[in-house]
Amino acid sequence: MRNDLLKKSLSEVGFNIITIVDASKYISPGGYESMKEYYSKLMDDNPIEEFIDGSIAVVAMPYKHDGASGLPMSMGSLSYDYHRLFKNKISHLDEKQIGKFIAFADTGPLFDRTIASISGLGFRGKNECIINKDIGSYFYIGYILLKDKFEELNLNIDYDCGSCDRCIKACPTGAISGVEFKAELCLSHLTQKKHIDEKYYKYIKTLYGCDICQRVCPYNKYTPLGLGEFKIDEIMDYDRLFLISKKEYDKLFSDKAFYWKSRSIIKRNAILRAMNIGDSSIESYLLEEKKKDNDYINYFIDYYFKHKNK
Secondary structure, three states: OHHHHHHHHHHHOOOOOEEEEEHHHOOOOOOHHHHOOOEOHHHHOOOOHHHOOOEEEEEEEEOOOOOOOEOOOOOOOOOEOHHHHHHHHHOOOOHHHHOOEEEEOOOOOEOHHHHHHHHOOOEEOOOOOEEEOOOEOOEEEEEEEEOOOOOOEOOOOOOOOOOOOHHHHHOOOOOOOOOOOOHHHOHHHHOOOOOOOHHHHHHOOOOOOOOHHHHHOHHHOOOOOOOHHHOOOOOEOHHHHHHOOHHHHHHHHOOEHHHHOOHHHHHHHHHHHHHHHOOHHHHHHHHHHHOOOOHHHHHHHHHHHHHOOO
16 A cells, blocks of 8 residues: 555656665665765765665656757756656655655766666666667666655566677777776766867767667667656757857756766867868857967867868
């Protein structure tokens, strides 16, 4: 009966794909030192041992959409920030109905992919994404630590990558091998770093993130569109990236998922992308940008003009 109430409460705020697992399967009384492969260091700042006798509800937030982003960014980058979305939805849960809880999406003390796989929300693919047969891998993960115990609810994960190696073959940097995932080579990671080795410049072809492995994944071929809140209402173009004021830029993008990365990094990626695909339409913007005397960006502008025809 309590389970039905929990599922109903989560469904009413917009979470329709959920799993429930005993917290003791993840949280150890010994804390971080005894299970450091399962805990992030945020565990030190967010003690959660009071929930060990309770449950963890794990929810999926599908974000696939069919909108155009203008200059290419990964799926979800220009969508509403999922941290905000999750926080807003969670704020409507009633402790009187489901008991004491705390909730996190991505920035909490537990690793979201680990708890998603433990709970049966999906399996961990060769590209390290959690994959669910109904919604593929285009979803964010949120989890809710519940002090009360609820009956476990696992999805039937009787499927995996099998012998498929499409993501391995498609990954341009070799981050995916099927044996070990090398996060430091992942383009999603590289496009977000402030400083990257010059040998990786040639791979940058998006302004933020990379969906290559997800686009080729068979599990994502026929998946439905995600939550309506993730439908994009803005695009990114050179005018918005290079010309508008900080105030205008913030007004357009401060609630988008990519915004937490500085504008300079997005500009850097745009410059490298233009060089890599031969997009000379960026050059007038670069000449104007050069006048701003930003050493970080000027390095890449100079790099562009030096290497654009090579």
